[in-house]
Amino acid sequence: MAERSSVFDMIGPVMIGPSSSHTAGVVRIARAAIRVFGSIPDEVDITFYNSFARTYEGHGSDKAILAGLLDFKTDDKRIKDAFEHAKQQGLTYKFRSVGNAAIYHPNTIKLNMRKGAHEVEVIGVSKGGGLILIEEVNGFAANFTSSLHTLIIFAKDQPGSIAFISDIIAHEDGNIATMSVTRKGKSGQACLVLEIDTGIRMLTKDYIESLSWVDQVIYIPDIDM
Amino acid sequence: MQTEDYLLFDDFKSWKKYCEKHNKLLFEPVLDYEIHQKGTKETAIWEGIATAYQVMCEAVDTGLNEEMTSRSGMINNGAKKVYRYPKAVLSAEFQRLIARALAAKEVNSCMGRVVAAPTAGASGILPGTLYTLQELHDIPNQKIYEGMLVGAGIALIIERNASIAGAVGGCQAETGTAAAMASGAIVYCLGGDINQVFGAVAITIQCMLGLVCDPVAGLVEIPCVVRNASAAAIAYSSAQISLASVDSVIPVDECIMAMGEIGQAMEARYKETALGGLAATPTGQAISRRVLIHDIEMLDDEPEQ
Ligand code: SF4
Numbered sequence: 363m364a365e366r367s368s369v370f371d372m373i374g375p376v377m378i379g380p381s382s383s384h385t386a387g388v389v390r391i392a393r394a395a396i397r398v399f400g401s402i403p404d405e406v407d408i409t410f411y412n413s414f415a416r417t418y419e420g421h422g423s424d425k426a427i428l429a430g431l432l433d434f435k436t437d438d439k440r441i442k443d444a445f446e447h448a449k450q451q452g453l454t455y456k457f458r459s460v461g462n463a464a465i466y467h468p469n470t471i472k473l474n475m476r477k478g479a480h481e482v483e484v485i486g487v488s489k490g491g492g493l494i495l496i497e498e499v500n501g502f503a504a505n506f507t508s509s510l511h512t513l514i515i516f517a518k519d520q521p522g523s524i525a526f527i528s529d530i531i532a533h534e535d536g537n538i539a540t541m542s543v544t545r546k547g548k549s550g551q552a553c554l555v556l557e558i559d560t561g562i563r564m565l566t567k568d569y570i571e572s573l574s575w576v577d578q579v580i581y582i583p584d585i586d587m
Numbered sequence: 588m589q590t591e592d593y594l595l596f597d598d599f600k601s602w603k604k605y606c607e608k609h610n611k612l613l614f615e616p617v618l619d620y621e622i623h624q625k626g627t628k629e630t631a632i633w634e635g636i637a638t639a640y641q642v643m644c645e646a647v648d649t650g651l652n653e654e655m656t657s658r659s660g661m662i663n664n665g666a667k668k669v670y671r672y673p674k675a676v677l678s679a680e681f682q683r684l685i686a687r688a689l690a691a692k693e694v695n696s697c698m699g700r701v702v703a704a705p706t707a708g709a710s711g712i713l714p715g716t717l718y719t720l721q722e723l724h725d726i727p728n729q730k731i732y733e734g735m736l737v738g739a740g741i742a743l744i745i746e747r748n749a750s751i752a753g754a755v756g757g758c759q760a761e762t763g764t765a766a767a768m769a770s771g772a773i774v775y776c777l778g779g780d781i782n783q784v785f786g787a788v789a790i791t792i793q794c795m796l797g798l799v800c801d802p803v804a805g806l807v808e809i810p811c812v813v814r815n816a817s818a819a820a821i822a823y824s825s826a827q828i829s830l831a832s833v834d835s836v837i838p839v840d841e842c843i844m845a846m847g848e849i850g851q852a853m854e855a856r857y858k859e860t861a862l863g864g865l866a867a868t869p870t871g872q873a874i875s876r877r878v879l880i881h882d883i884e885m886l887d888d889e890p891e892q
Pocket of ligand 1: 708
């Protein structure tokens with residue numbers, strides 16, 4: 363049976379209008395994206411797909427995405443003035459609308475973030491009620507919701523690696539809620555995404571990152587904090 | 588199936604039975620539900636409710652004092668005009684009620700801070716009604732908070748048996764649910780008994796049944812803002828009726844069933860798709876052409892991948 367709602371789903375959340383899928387969800391996609399990126403980017407290309415393509419201005423999703431890129435929270439009153447804040451903080455941006463990408467959910471956004479030579483692409487979906495799904499990170503299927511703590515591991519694809527990492531998390535008393543693995547080509551790079559109920563220690567993140575077959579570890583604690 | 592020792596808010600009948608059996612006030616099982624289901628501490632729940640009420644009142648004040656123009660221009664400081672208009676059609680209190688419901692909802696349309704209750708589209712109804720109730724009857728905050736918990740219980744049951752989302756059940760599900768929450772809270776705060784509280788919910792639902800979701804240009808502005816005002820008025824009229832113990836005849840659970848049935852039968856064009864009703868009128872279409880983005884790329888063959 364589906365999980366029952368909270369009293370605060372009925373009276374809440376406290377949010378910035380006009381709608382949770384066009385404001386809160388969009389802010390959260392950007393908040394997750396900058397955590398994948400590692401910081402606030404200098405430059406970003408923002409593509410709104412499908413039903414977002416036509417409506418993003420009317421609903422203020424352009425302000426919401428910039429606000430999230432600036433790390434504003436979903437209930438931050440400054441969202442309304444995100445254009446001014448982006449200008450002040452030197453974030454440059456370009457918007458693009460694509461109307462018919464049938465492979466994507468109606469409310470999809472692609473972010474191409476850059477700072478110097480560092481570039482990351484994140485594709486996210488606003489699923490309604492402020493819930494999101496980060497579908498892709500740099501072309502790898504990521505599929506995390508950012509409602510929990512997320513660990514993204516880029517590693518060489520070698521046997522036993524997944525079991526090894528799940529073991530480490532288990533020893534942290536972290537309950538793994540979801541896990542997905544994508545491989546790019548045979549024995550190429552793999553991307554492992556874990557959603558964990560409780561946070562992990564920085565030490566653990568550093569340990570995983572120190573393993574010879576691991577290229578990069580991105581740890582994203584609760585994005586609403 | 589009620590195996591747990593707390594109430595799950597499946598219907599109004601069991602809520603009433605539970606309160607009568609355990610000699611509890613209506614808000615108490617809502618509190619227990621949240622504590623057991625979500626593991627939230629009681630103090631945190633009261634704090635959350637207090638914050639929500641504070642944000643609601645702020646939204647009312649913001650809407651009545653600050654510039655409220657939406658990007659489409661369809662919303663343009665309506666609440667302030669109503670609030671300041673020299674002639675009250677009914678009474679000054681009624682005028683303030685309507686202005687406040689409009690105000691909080693305008694804040695939502697203009698990217699200000701609100702509480703979704705139960706949704707963003709209906710975010711002016713509880714603020715308008717509760718703010719006015721407190722002012723008129725000098726009700727302490729704690730009592731208002733209890734009323735809000737009762738409202739949350741009402742919404743939990745509606746969500747379970749019908750819907751609280753316009754995209755699923757039409758506008759009856761959004762503004763209808765909010766009006767039912769408000770009406771129940773009003774009667775509770777004024778000392779009504781369980782039958783009178785639930786009667787107010789039943790009558791409110793009867794008044795809101797069938798309302799379709801047809802936002803012009805898909806924006807949460809027209810008719811959403813004025814529907815927040817009318818829903819606030821209906822919450823009060825139903826409370827007045829039920830406080831006098833005038834029977835709703837159709838029991839509240841059956842009213843919710845009717846709402847669910849109507850919601851299911853409603854065509855997709857009346858469910859937030861902006862394809863029917865006011866959105867499909869010539870003027871609605873013209874506005875939509877004006878506010879929607881036309882500079883859109885169309886992909887030939889799904890490249891990108
Ligand atoms: S018309 Fe639709 S969008 Fe507007 S308040 Fe009603 S349900 Fe919400």
